[in-house]
Amino acid sequence: MVKQVYFNDVKFSKYSTWHRQQHNCLNFSDIDQVSSCNACLEPLFLVETVFYNNQKLIKPHKITKRLAEMAGIPAYILWYRTVGEMMMGFYVKKIAPDYQGGYSSEPKRLTTDQWLQFLEYKQAQHFPNCKKQDLFLKKLKEDPRAKRRRAFAPILYK
Numbered sequence: 155m156v157k158q159v160y161f162n163d164v165k166f167s168k169y170s171t172w173h174r175q176q177h178n179c180l181n182f183s184d185i186d187q188v189s190s191c192n193a194c195l196e197p198l199f200l201v202e203t204v205f206y207n208n209q210k211l212i213k214p215h216k217i218t219k220r221l222a223e224m225a226g227i228p229a230y231i232l233w234y235r236t237v238g239e240m241m242m243g244f245y246v247k248k249i250a251p252d253y254q255g256g257y258s259s260e261p262k263r264l265t266t267d268q269w270l271q272f273l274e275y276k277q278a279q280h281f282p283n284c285k286k287q288d289l290f291l292k293k294l295k296e297d298p299r300a301k302r303r304r305a306f307a308p309i310l311y312k
């Protein structure tokens with residue numbers, strides 16, 4: 155039996171399709187995003203991404219939340235809005251380790267630049283504990299766009 159598919163923009167791999175065609179006593183879950191350090195590859199947080207098409211802002215997330223708790227890292231649900239290929243903005247809800255308001259809580263609306271700032275903030279926050287600081291600094295100094303980002307200024311100019 156093929157399990158119900160309820161996301162419009164998901165393209166399943168051949169393995170995923172095969173798995174979903176098996177009996178009902180197995181389960182399978184994809185992790186959409188493991189945000190990791192650009193230098194040492196340490197996982198920083200998990201993100202469950204959802205294409206936003208004016209549906210209700212709720213999304214099953216038990217496995218992502220549990221996995222984040224087990225790993226001791228945060229997890230988020232991120233609804234993204236597009237027009238054509240252009241990213242228009244996000245709704246974000248933190249689901250681990252703290253989960254204010256629980257399942258029915260309202261996500262925060264963020265612009266694309268606010269979410270980008272958050273991604274940069276998480277990379278910068280990790281930097282003092284990074285095992286490959288020299289590599290990150292090298293990459294940062296070589297990337298003119300990254301060098302201009304505010305979150306990285308304390309790393310570049312300390």
Ligand SMILES: [Zn+2]
Pocket residue numbers: 191192193194195196280283284285286
């Ligand atoms: Zn690192």
